[in-house]
Structures are given as C-alpha cells and as structure tokens.
Amino acid sequence: MKKILPALLTILLAFSILIGCSTGGTEKAANTLEQAKKKGVLVVASSNDTPFAYIDKDTKKFTGIDAEIITEIAKRLGIKRVEMKEVKFENLLVELNNKNVDIVADAMYVKPERERIAQFTDIWYKEGDALIVRKDSPIKGIEDLKGKVVGGQKGTTFLEYAQKLQKEGKVKDVKIYNSQAELLLSVNTNKIDACITDSATSVYSIRKDPSLTLKLVSPYTPYFSGNIAAAVRKDDKELLNAVNDELAKLKKEGFILKVLKKYGLNEQNFVAGKK
Known part of the structure; x- marks a missing residue:
C-alpha cells in the first residue's frame, strides 16, 4: 500500500500538469474587431462597382458611397486603414464566411436568404x-x-x-x-x-x-426599393455593434446624407432610423 500511494500521487501530479498545459496556456482568440484594430486595417469585400465601393482609376483610392461610410466608421473605431478586396458580387458572402474578408460593403440589399448566412448592420440607405x-x-x-x-x-x-x-x-x-x-x-x-x-x-x-x-426610362416605378446595409459574419457581434453605434452617430451628424448627395442620391434615399 505504501508503494502504491507514492506511485498514485506521481500519476495524479503528472495528469494535473498536463491539464494545466492544455488549458492554462490557451488564450481566447481575438474577434474580428480586435484583430482589425491590432493590424490597423479592415478588409472590405466589394465587386468594385460604382458608385458604391470601388477603386478610382485616377486616384487609386477606395471610393464611393459605401466606401466613404465604412472608411469613416473604421477611422472612428481606431482602425487606420480600409482595404478593398474585389470579389464577384455573387461570391461576396461566400468570401465573408470563408474569413477572407472582415465585412461586405457593396450596396447589398438586405434579403431573408442573405440574412440566413450573414448578419446585417442597421440600414445605411435605400434605393x-x-x-x-x-x-x-x-x-x-x-x-x-x-x-x-x-x-x-x-x-x-x-x-x-x-x-x-x-x-x-x-x-x-x-x-x-x-x-x-x-x-x-x-x-x-x-x-x-x-x-x-x-x-x-x-x-x-x-x-x-x-x-x-x-x-x-422615366417615368418608371421601381419594382424594388431595397434597404442597403453592410454584412458581417454571424459570430461577429462586437464588430456589428461597433459599426451600428458609429453609423447612428453619422446619421445624426448629417454625414450619411452628405455622402448620398455627393453621388447623386437625395433625402428619399436616406434612412434615419435602424430599419
């Protein structure tokens, strides 16, 4: 019995060390917002269509309605740079869920079938x-x-x-x-x-x-009058909430309406609330 007890204690000690190594050294993975702040860049997916989110041929800068909005939001969140990754429109949410980009901002209509695979921010504008x-x-x-x-x-x-x-x-x-x-x-x-x-x-x-x-063609009655928003992954709650908080401020400050008018839209396209 005296021989068995030390041996048993040795086994228990070794087991506790293994448990400590496997759990104590593991840190919770940083979420998308934290990673973007750390890297200093937010990667945005867009199909490069004017006038929403595109690379200007002359300035080579990320330009457009959605581009200006997400760039300002990123700046206010402490993210120094926004980088556009060009993706075919039909693959935007695929690239998002494959974690190749951080967010989609490309005049995307909020639709039930899209909401099943991604989470949308509050409405940016409508058209x-x-x-x-x-x-x-x-x-x-x-x-x-x-x-x-x-x-x-x-x-x-x-x-x-x-x-x-x-x-x-x-x-x-x-x-x-x-x-x-x-x-x-x-x-x-x-x-x-x-x-x-x-x-x-x-x-x-x-x-x-x-x-x-x-x-x-005019007069013309649109078949769709869709709500436009940005999309993030389902588990990116921190990024979603942060974007929504800054978006609400931009609406109150008149920034959103100013951007819309810059690209030929007007008050009819502006959405004051969340939906």
Whole structure:
C-alpha cells in the first residue's frame, strides 16, 4: 500500500500538469474587431462597382458611397486603414464566411436568404431599380419589353426581376453579366435592348462616361426599393455593434446624407432610423 500511494500521487501530479498545459496556456482568440484594430486595417469585400465601393482609376483610392461610410466608421473605431478586396458580387458572402474578408460593403440589399448566412448592420440607405435603354430607344416602360432581350448582373436582385419577367412572358430573353460595366456597355453597343439595374449606379455611370449614350426610362416605378446595409459574419457581434453605434452617430451628424448627395442620391434615399 505504501508503494502504491507514492506511485498514485506521481500519476495524479503528472495528469494535473498536463491539464494545466492544455488549458492554462490557451488564450481566447481575438474577434474580428480586435484583430482589425491590432493590424490597423479592415478588409472590405466589394465587386468594385460604382458608385458604391470601388477603386478610382485616377486616384487609386477606395471610393464611393459605401466606401466613404465604412472608411469613416473604421477611422472612428481606431482602425487606420480600409482595404478593398474585389470579389464577384455573387461570391461576396461566400468570401465573408470563408474569413477572407472582415465585412461586405457593396450596396447589398438586405434579403431573408442573405440574412440566413450573414448578419446585417442597421440600414445605411435605400434605393431602387431602373430600366436603362439607349437614348434613341422606343422603349418607354416594362410593357414595351415583350420580344426584347434584357440584361442583368449576376447575383443581384435586379437579375431576379428580369428573370421573373421572362417567366411571365414579358421578356424574350435575359442575358447575364458579371459586372455593371459590362451590362451598361452591352446596352450601349446594341447587344441587348435594355437592362434592369440599380438607379444610383446608372445615374453615376452615365454622368461620368460620355461614351454611354444611355438614359433611364422615366417615368418608371421601381419594382424594388431595397434597404442597403453592410454584412458581417454571424459570430461577429462586437464588430456589428461597433459599426451600428458609429453609423447612428453619422446619421445624426448629417454625414450619411452628405455622402448620398455627393453621388447623386437625395433625402428619399436616406434612412434615419435602424430599419
């Protein structure tokens, strides 16, 4: 018994040391907000579409409505730099959940199917769709699209609407494009008769590019009037709350409305509250 007791104590001591090594030395992993503050950079996913979140060809800077908002929020959170990672629109939430980016900010509509896989901030602003045609086009509304070929950008709500019109027999065919630039260019070069896309992008692009002989059909009643917000991973509560706190301040200070007006939007696009 005397021999067994020391041996037993030795085993228990060794076991307690192993337990201590396996738990005592483990630190809780830093959350996304803490990591961004430590690195001094917040990585934002965007499809590089104007006028929301894109790299300006001249200045090479991260520019646009969403870009200016997230950059100001990051600054107020003590994060020195915002870095954009270009991702195809349909893959934005995939890249987010694969932890290749910290947040998505690219005029993304808040939709139930997206909320199932990501967590959205409070609403940044709202906007709707537009019907874009060439300046010499006879198309004056959705009713004139019968027998016509319409385009839409992959992964967007606007493409879903165009495909809905096709199923209803109101459109002959729907062509899918990877970017907003390709979509507008195809209308401009007669490859398609019209496109359905977001109004803000259309207004900004047509103003900026004189080679685009396009117009927004008017009057036109938008099928969608979507709420725009940023997306974070489901477990990034700290980042979500921090962004929402700063967003509320920016709204009260008039910063958000000022940015919207800078890019051709107005009070109708502004959302004062959370939803």
